[in-house]
Amino acid sequence: MITVHNLSKSYNGVTVLNLEGFEIPKGQSFGLVGNNGAGKTTLFSCLLDLIQPSTGYIENGGVKVNESEDWKTHTASFIDESFLIGYLTPEEYFYFIGDLRGENKADVDALLANFEDFFNDEIIGKRKYLRDLSKGNQKKVGIVATLIGSPDVIILDEPFANLDPTTQIRLKGIIKKMASDREVTVLVSSHDLQHVTEVCERIVVLEKGTLVKDIITSPATLKDLEAYFAGNELVVE
Amino acid sequence: MVKQFLSLEWKAFFRSPAFGTNLALKILMVFGALMMVLYLGGAGVGLYFILEKADLEPFSTVNTFVIYYLVGDLILRYVGQKMPVVNIKPLLLLPFKKTKIVKFALGKTVLAFWNWMHAFFFIPFSIVLLAKGFNPLGVIAWHLAMFCFIYANNFINVFLNDKLWLVFSVGALFAALGFAQYYGYFDITAFTQPFFQGLYEYMWPVIFPIALLVTVATIAFKYFLARLYLDAGLAKKVSEASGGDLGWLDRFGKQSTFLKNDIRLIMRNKRSKTTVFMSVMFLFYGLLFFTGAVEVYDGPFWKMFAAVFVSGGFLFSFGQFVPSWDSAYYPLMMTQNIAYKDYLKSKWLLLVIATFFSAILCIPYIYFGWDVLIAVLVGAIFNMGINAHLVLLGGAYIKTPIDLQSGKKAFGDKSSFNLKTLLVSLPKMLGPMALYAIGHFTVGPTLGYALVAIVGLIGFAFRDKVFDQIIKIYKTEKYKTLAAYKQTK
Structure with missing residues (x-):
């Protein structure tokens, strides 16, 4: 579904991302982990054609993302709050996204009905603008909006950050459900090793812009990753 | 401690992202300030002699009108002077006394150009008074009083911030008083003039302005101090969502999605509301021209200039910032399945509808003759046909990203300053003026109007061509735009 070819990105001579290439097959749930500055968001931004790679390219559904815009019809994403329209209420925002994705109000309402628990009665029907919601609630809105119009590719940057424990667990359930659908390719980045190993079939570790691990998740993966990230742990006496 | 504050301010100023990129604007602002200083200084030196020449008693005339000067200053400050709330949040946790923070913030306003620019008027004026043999002690008392009033305005503005209705009512009240005075119904200055004059003659009334200044400064200090909490003065305001589902816009088909958004954008954000307010003010701009109030505007083609402006207020003030209105969520727009053409068409539709309504609102200009109404309508056609594209x-x-939530900066935003935009905007005004002039001086006004209207109508035909061109620019500039919008203020 998604293929990365010799992708690199540098700013003023400093390389922040350098990937030889890999492929994400259709239906895979793909987890991206790495410390701050590892290049996770840069990779996602390249994938969404929000920044131009210095070399190489990414193909999404057979089209080069920086040449054609056809990938937009089957891709949904939530990276940060710049994907929300602050002066809309959550409902208006969902309908707006629905309009863009060819879903009418009834379709959107039907989808939203599944997320009553997830929203915890803090989002729908509150007559509040998105800009006035808490960070966690904003995130919930952004994540659910990616599901509108049944996209084939869903990209979520740090979906677990800023969420309360209950919501994190519910979100895990939602992502697992998406991942179990063999039609939907899910890409998730996270700092939370436990969450990401639970929801993703495959995990790629980035460090300073390069791919250092590419593993199919198994029961040993969490320990493996923890050992990797603890590697140069400082011993404090 | 003050040293640390100052160093923070220094860094905030020189490291703000706007600093380097907008040098041209800075220069322009300095230039504007210099002009202001020149005007005020010129008035300070010359006013006495001008009034003398006009057979008025200069000092008492100044004392008559000084009340309007002071109220005008207050209103201008409300519109333009920024409040010193910057950088306060991080300071709250540090071991500074709160009173110290407030003192520093207020102290900063004391140094504002808004205050000392008046010195350029009052100091030369007082010197002229002394030179003319006025009693030195009286002049000093008067001067001190003016100083107190100006600074009182400065502090009033601190706690006036956000009380829009109050400022509007004061402004409206004094506009009304001005009219009443002009037409001789009621003269407020009959009461205020003796007071200002008395400051000079008896000197002791100077204690009133001093008392006022002390009171107002204390109120400002307390007001600020009491609001130094995250849930009070530093809080973000939460507003209740308003407006229906705008279903009636669905008739516009594909564009309705964006049109709905734009209407909500306009209704729910401070910045865009200010823009709409400004475009309403534009409607009255024609009065300057058609009443003959300003002599330089009496040439025939100036009529066309006014006509374009009158109906084009919204078009110019809102339109020039497309697509920056959407800057806060531009990454969303760029990753959604959006056809640029629909997006642009919806903006275009909005501009055309607004121009159309402005033209209808302009019908009362018929009071100044058919001629004027035709000019306005023809100007509107040109606006819709050509200027909307431009x-x-x-x-x-x-x-430049737009901060929708801040109402300030709507007057002459730096983002409007850009050589390319300037080049594109020239024909908006000069075009119709030139077309009209060609017709006017060859055959007559009728041909002038006809030419403007015809070119406007031709513009409609080329709409899609222009859109293709704009889309191309959008596409090539996409990454730069995304990166630029990411930088916050």
């Missing part, structure tokens, strides 16, 4: 074309080059 404005969108110019906007494609604008890359």
Whole structure:
């Protein structure tokens, strides 16, 4: 579904991302982990054609993302709050996204009905603008909006950050459900090793812009990753 | 401690992202300030002699009108002077006394250009008074009083911030008083003039302005101090969502999605509301021309200039910032399945509808003759046919993010300053003026109007061509725009 070819990105001579290439097959749930500055968001931004790679390219559904815009019809994403329209209420925002994705109000309402628990009665029907919601609630809105119009590719940057424990667990359930659908390719980045190993079939570790691990998740993966990230742990006496 | 504050301010100023990129604007602002200083200084030196020449008693005339000067200053401050709330949040946790923070913030306002620019008027004026043999002690008392009033305005503005209705009512009240005075119904200055004059003659009333200044400064200090909490003065305001589902817009088909958004954008954000307010003010701009109030505007083609402005207020003030209005969520727009053409068409539709309504609101201009109404209507056609395209074309080059939540800066935003936009905007005004002049001086006004209207109508035909061009610019500038919008203020 998604293929990365010799992708690199540098700013003023400093390389922040350098990937030889890999492929994400259709239906895979793909987890991206790495410390701050590892290049996770840069990779996602390249994938969404929000920044131009210095070399190489990414193909999404057979089209080069920086040449054609056809990938937009089957891709949904939530990276940060710049994907929300602050002066809309959550409902208006969902309908707006629905309009863009060819879903009418009834379709959107039907989808939203599944997320009553997830929203915890803090989002729908509150007559509040998105800009006035808490960070966690904003995130919930952004994540659910990616599901509108049944996209084939869903990209979520740090979906677990800023969420309360209950919501994190519910979100895990939602992502697992998406991942179990063999039609939907899910890409998730996270700092939370436990969450990401639970929801993703495959995990790629980035460090300073390069791919250092590419593993199919198994029961040993969490320990493996923890050992990797603890590697140069400082011993404090 | 003050040293640390000062160093923070210094860094905030020189490290703000706007600093380097907007040098041209800074220069322009300095230039504007210099002009202001020149005007005020010129008035300070010359006013006495001008009034003398006009057979008025200079000092008492100044004392008559000084009340309007002071109220005008207050209103201008409300519109333009920024409040010193910057950088306060991080300071709250540090071991500074709160009173110290407030003192520093207020102290900063004391140094504002808004205050000392008046010195350029009052100091030379007082010197002229002394030179003319006025009693030195009286002049000093009067001067001190003016100083107190100006600074009282400065502090009033601190706690006036956000009380829009109050400022409007004061402004409206004094506009009404001005009219009443002009037409001789009621003269407020009959009461205020003796007071200001008395400051000079008896000197002791100077204690009133001093008392006022002390009171107002204390109130400002307390007001500020009491609001130094995250849930009070530093809080973000939460507003209840308003407006229906705008279903009636569905008739516009594909564009309705964006049109709905734009209407909500306009209704729910401070910045866009200010813009709409400004465009309403534009409607009255024609009065300057058609009443003959300003002599330089009496040439025949100036009529066309006014006509374009009158109906084009919204077009110019809102249109020039497309697509920056959407800057806060531009990454969303760029990753959604959006056809640029629909997006642009919806903006275009909005501009055309607004121009159309402005033209209808302009019908009362018929009071100044058919001629004027025709000019306005023809100007509106040109606005819809040509200027709507040009404005969108110019906007494609604008890359300054708009902070929808801040009402300030709507007057002469730096983002409007850009060589390319300037080049694109020239024909908006000069075009119709030139066309009209060609017709006017060859055959007559009728041909002038006809030419403007015809070119406007031709513009409609080329709409899609222009859109293709704009889309191309949008596409080539996409990454730069995204990166620029990411930088917050």
